[in-house]
Amino acid sequence: MNLDVDITMKRGEFRLSAGFSVVGQRTGVFGPSGSGKSTLMLALAGLARPDSGHIVLDGRTLFDSRKRINVTPEKRRIGVVFQHAHLFPHMSVTRNLFYGYKRIPEAERKISPDTLIEVLGISHLLSRNVSGLSGGERQRVALGRTVLASPRLILMDEPLTGLDQNLKYQIIPYLLRVLDEFGVPMLFISHSVKEMRLMTENVLVFSKGRVEDILPVEDLARKNMAAGDHSYTNMITVKDPRPRNGLWEYRWGDHTLILTEPGCEGDNVFELSAKDIMLFKRHPEASSARNLLSCSVLGTFNVGNRLGVELACGGERLVCQIVPEAAEEMDIRAGGSVVAAIKATAFGRVF
Amino acid sequence: MTALSPQDIHAVILSVKVAVAATLISAPLGFAVAYVFVYLRFPGKSILEGVINLPLVLPPVVVGYLLLITLGRRGVFGPLLEHLGIQIVFTLKGAVLASVVVGFPLLVRSIRIGMETIDHDYIRAARTLGAGWFDSLFTVILPLSGRALLAGMSLMFARSLGEFGATIVLAGNIPSVTQTIPLAIYDYTNTPGGDASALALCLVSVLLSFAVLMLSEMSARSLKKGRDA
Incomplete structure (x- = not known):
């Protein structure tokens, strides 16, 4: 993945001014809540329009205010895994899983559903209704749904935050296995250093709507150790x-x-x-x-x-x-x- | 109790026709307007909301009269309608239109309340999964506001069955042409010895309304069941 972003956005009192360029499969977006992480996610996915600037992913311009380019979300092919899975409540697990898959041309379907279902360990859930799933199961199905749409990039917006402590880390091996197996690049948004260390290689540090730093995740952990009374x-x-x-x-x-x-x-x-x-x-x-x-x-x-x-x-x-x-x-x-x-x-x- | 006269039976059939037509015509329109109110932002939105909701607070007779002077032969749209060969005043079309206009705010309100509870992230999720705006409208927003739509449609149907003021002004009270149950009852109450017939029609009215309530309750339940099963 090669993502080049330089955007400004004003939302009420909040101002996001993000300029960065990242290369790599697993990048983290780190910062406290209200630092602009989620706004950035919406802008990248095409769900919110920046006031000015550009977004280029792997050489393809997704947004450019000067050239008046603003690719619609459905054409960007950037998948999003939301904090609360957001599985469609009126559909079964299977229909949820295949929602995106059915909407892309056959030639672009790079992911084999059977393999994915096996990697995620959700084959026993397929015929179930969404309301009966546990938090971890929901998040796995949501990930499957996103990956099956063969996205060029997956944005994960605090996907572990809604899960309880025990479940939280059990889902990480699934996430990593899927990303490895299918080679999908990812932007992982979180305010937890621990999650960053488990999921990412490099981290964009956000603060007050700006990119403060880009550094390897290991350096982030050490900086965090120096900053507070956290031990490494x-x-x-x-x-x-x-x-x-x-x-x-x-x-x-x-x-x-x-x-x-x-x-x-x-x-x-x-x-x-x-x-x-x-x-x-x-x-x-x-x-x-x-x-x-x-x-x-x-x-x-x-x-x-x-x-x-x-x-x-x-x-x-x-x-x-x-x-x-x-x-x-x-x-x-x-x-x-x-x-x-x-x-x-x-x-x-x-x- | 007297049995229904052929004219009464005609009134019942007309009532059902008007209510069904008004409900079916206004449902897609009401859905679209509710969508506009919930999801779009544009200048003049509150004025449009006011106009749509006006019949809710205006006396139905006023609504009927306003329709009459705009759509009548000498009304603003009179010549255009005449040119198209459409006659609304004193026809069944007029009765349907009166019901649509009077019941519309109730329908929109009901759908809107349901639509507002849909988490915006469902729509966002659909869009990022490759569904266009139209696609997400039909595969996410419509099914998720299904119960509200149904509730709105039954309100609309019930309101149409009871419509009196706007109908009598715009469509008149012509037996077998525009005379619906309420208008027929009104006629009977003005006729000496018409009480028994009026009461019989009242009973039909109660039964019809009750049937609609049951039907909407049942379909709402099956909609919910389909989601939770």
């Missing part, structure tokens, strides 16, 4: 769970991690707070922490009165947080080596 959270993707003495063993890069959480097939994602990692200068021989990982220090960065230490760990990366005094005593510097101790209970399942 490592997102750990592990594979191949095996039970071991009542605990679970996972493969993480070249290392093996021991966790208390049981695992499931495929990728398992856990969060690990940077505060929950302890560093040792030398291997402590015996420890109550079940995971002792030899790492090399890649670098350090300041976070208020604390220090973030970035570690390379068997092909993976880990960020931990210590106080500067400790770093001085241990002589932590780039290129040095340390042992990271992590308790088996420190990992929290994301999905």
Whole structure:
């Protein structure tokens, strides 16, 4: 995806003035509510008309105030997954799914419905009526409906916000699998750093109707760590769970991690707070922490009165947080080596 | 109780004809006007709303008289209608038109209330899925305002069955031509010894209205059932 946007819009008191250019499959639009994220979404989809400027997607002009181009929403082929699924209440799940599919020329139908239904795990819902679905099921059907219309770009407007905490992250693997499988680029709108880290590569940071920054999602997470009292959270993707003495063993890069959480097939994602990692200068021989990982220090960065230490760990990366005094005593510097101790209970399942 | 005379039966048939015609003619029109009021913004919208709603507050006789002086032979549109060979005054067309104009604000109000509750994101979703404006109108807005439309149509039908003032001015009270049930009852009440016949027609009127109510209730329920099942 290559999206070039430069628009201004005035809505009552609110003024959106967004100029940016992004390349990549998964881009995030991050900002607090009222920062203009949703207005931008409406403008991109053609549901609201900017006052001036242009929108160009992959070389195709969708809006240009000077050339008087304003492609209608149905011709833009930009799919939207709304915050509250918005499945049509008067249609069955199947009719909802195929609403967009039936409206595009046969030659442009790039997505196989059967494969998609399987990837989303919704085959058992097809004959059901929309009102009987749970929040997560609704959002999966809504995603399917959008993807089946073979969009050039999918806009996701806080698709996880309406879901309850447990369900929220269970749906992410489906989203990622669909985007991977069918190669559809996506713009993911959210105010949650955690969702951004799970879903996107680069992030547009919005504030008061303007694009404040474009940066890799990892930098956003660190900036966020520095900004408030949030601790940095490592997102750990592990594979191949095996039970071991009542605990679970996972493969993480070249290392093996021991966790208390049981695992499931495929990728398992856990969060690990940077505060929950302890560093040792030398291997402590015996420890109550079940995971002792030899790492090399890649670098350090300041976070208020604390220090973030970035570690390379068997092909993976880990960020931990210590106080500067400790770093001085241990002589932590780039290129040095340390042992990271992590308790088996420190990992929290994301999905 | 006296049985209905052939003339009474004719009045019943005419009443039903007028009500059916008025309802069918005004339903699509009412839907379009409700759409305009709910979704479009343009200068002069409140004036148009006022004009459409005027018959709701005007005495029906006034509405009938205004129609008479605009559509009558010597009215503003008289020559044009005569040229087209259309006669409205003192015909069944006049009775239908009187019902349409008087019942229209009720119909529009009812559809509008239903349409206003439709979440705009449904329409947005349809548009981004490749449905044009017209397409989304028929596949999303119309089905989702189905119950309101039905409610409006039954109101319209009931109002047409009872229409008196505008009809008597515009279409007159000609037995077997424009005499509907209310007009026939009015005639009987002015005739000595007509009470029994008036009462018989009243009973028919009650039965008809009740049937319409039941029918609309039932279809609204099946519409809801179709959605929730």
